[in-house]
Amino acid sequence: EDQVTQSPEALRLQEGESSSLNCSYTVSGLRGLFWYRQDPGKGPEFLFTLYSAGEEKEKERLKATLTKKESFLHITAPKPEDSATYLCAVRASGGYQKVTFGTGTKLQVIP
Amino acid sequence: DTEVTQTPKHLVMGMTNKKSLKCEQHMGHRAMYWYKQKAKKPPELMFVYSYEKLSINESVPSRFSPECPNSSLLNLHLHALQPEDSALYLCASSQVGGRTDTQYFGPGTRLTVL
Numbered sequence: 001e002d003q004v005t006q007s008p009e010a011l012r013l014q015e016g017e018s019s020s021l022n023c024s025y026t027v028s029g030l031r032g033l034f035w036y037r038q039d040p041g042k043g044p045e046f047l048f049t050l051y052s053a054g055e056e057k058e059k060e061r062l063k064a065t066l067t068k069k070e071s072f073l074h075i076t077a078p079k080p081e082d083s084a085t086y087l088c089a090v091r092a093s094g095g096y097q098k099v100t101f102g103t104g105t106k107l108q109v110i111p
Numbered sequence: 112d113t114e115v116t117q118t119p120k121h122l123v124m125g126m127t128n129k130k131s132l133k134c135e136q137h138m139g140h141r142a143m144y145w146y147k148q149k150a151k152k153p154p155e156l157m158f159v160y161s162y163e164k165l166s167i168n169e170s171v172p173s174r175f176s177p178e179c180p181n182s183s184l185l186n187l188h189l190h191a192l193q194p195e196d197s198a199l200y201l202c203a204s205s206q207v208g209g210r211t212d213t214q215y216f217g218p219g220t221r222l223t224v225l
Contacts, residue, residue, distance in 0.1 A: 031212075032210075032212070032213070034213060036216070041199065041221065042218055042219060043115075043117075043199075043201050043203075043216035043218045044154065044201070044216045045216070046213060046214075046215055046216070049213045051210060087153060087154075089153075091212070097142055097144075097159050097161065097166070097167070097205065097207070097212065098156060098159070099156075099214065101153035102153065103152070103153055104153060
């Protein structure tokens with residue numbers, strides 16, 4: 001059974017204080033790993049898709065990396081508007097469009 | 112354009128009511144999804160349509176009835192719901208197969224069952 005574990009559950013940062021969120025996964029053949037941002041009461045907003053170990057993608061203050069066992073979402077010099085819940089999800093080969101979500105990391109950035 | 116739209120934004124219904132949620136995408140995606148999300152939990156898959164045919168039903172109670180009239184539209188018909196069905200209902204769409212099967216989500220419908 002595919003499993004995704006995100007840590008920490010919650011993270012509080014001062015504005016400008018860089019940090020990383022972790023997503024550990026167990027899957028029978030990774031087809032894709034996805035990062036989403038979700039604001040309260042809204043749908044998840046797509047951030048990145050990673051397909052193979054060693055791959056990295058960046059967008060503004062966010063950078064996602066992937067190894068064979070985990071992914072990191074690095075946040076550089078965060079701003080209060082980066083406050084949200086960050087969700088990680090994986091799709092297995094042969095998973096037929098089903099993805100497995102982690103429980104998310106709730107990030108709060110304090111001015 | 113990576114937009115998925117959902118209507119209504121909010122819905123309050125009694126346990127005897129019949130209502131429908133609607134979802135639309137114009138990205139040419141051929142897979143569409145319904146998810147249910149409770150507070151502080153990740154989205155939970157309900158149904159998947161692939162090429163307008165139901166391909167996955169995650170043992171959802173029959174009071175939820177999905178419909179995919181065409182490749183751009185997805186409906187979720189609701190009947191005789193229970194208060195525990197109150198949640199954020201999310202629609203998503205994606206390509207089918209290949210390396211571009213990222214799911215894009217709509218803003219959700221906040222459902223309250225009285």
